[in-house]
Amino acid sequence: MLEPWLKALHWDDLANIHLDVCYCRHCFIQTVNEKIASQMVTSIEDLDRLAKVDELLNAAAARLEGAKNILFDFCYERSSEQETDS
Numbered sequence: 001m002l003e004p005w006l007k008a009l010h011w012d013d014l015a016n017i018h019l020d021v022c023y024c025r026h027c028f029i030q031t032v033n034e035k036i037a038s039q040m041v042t043s044i045e046d047l048d049r050l051a052k053v054d055e056l057l058n059a060a061a062a063r064l065e066g067a068k069n070i071l072f073d074f075c076y077e078r079s080s081e082q083e084t085d086s
Helices: 002-008 011-037 044-085
Strands: none
Touching (some): 002 011, 002 044, 011 044
């Protein structure tokens, strides 16, 4: 009974978005590290801006993870309630 609820509420879409954001952050960090190593980014202001982007991507991933957990718990509880009612 859990699967229909998860499907209906697009949990898998949410999980995919979460993975995409995490992958985007990973690629972003790699690119920034490469730019720093090649000294293409040298100013403190630029580094501060890039750090802010990383913070925002990390926060977005954390919020998506929280949303996934809440939605899963909701669906699990709902599924359990329906099984006990039957």
